Amino acid sequence: MTSYVEGSPVKALIVEDSAVEIMVLSAMLRRFHCEITIAKNGKEAVQMFLEGKKFDIIFCDKDMPVMSGPEAIEKIRTLGEIHVKIVGVSIDNAQEEFMRVGADEFLPKPMELDVVGAIIQEVIKKKNNDTV
Template structure:
């Protein structure tokens, strides 16, 4: 997997978990532009349901504030299910206490919105070096 220059990342699947349509579109396009197949769901419960149905993702971009099941709860649930995917929290929250709680839920990385190509590539490098 090479993420340098204009290289595409092949055979990688990502899940975008965000209730905001604009963020869904931005994250979907950023991933698509890097050649990463991705699916979008609008809350943590849908993310858990998708995994329960047997799908696997290399990367999960998880929003913190969502209806039904928030990102912290969803991350804890996915980890409890044995999901080992890289989960990156993506949120507008900047309070250290909130970030800390999100990280402790089982995140591998945390990025503040808006997510940019540079931030996404930074997350992808972590996947590349850990796997």
């Protein structure tokens, strides 16, 4: 188990093919001092886990080229990544589809800062509790 320094940055992975969406979500996450990594599609995200990279939270878009969000989430969970919080994100109501493959939450686009902030606070609290 990795130990975290109090207040250490949350490692966030944004899986998104839209440059605008990446900019918007990155700006939100920077407000909470997150360490941000970008994957342009689901296959890139899965590859990062195969390489041993670890994240505290993933924001994963639904419709992307190469591999969709739900496909990527299913593969990431199959790799045994059960502790990472996964948030499915889509312009259409895809909550059921994301939950079925192992997402923890679903956020409709456009995402709101206070909702993203609440989720990040939850992850920070969990990280701090894991060190106790």
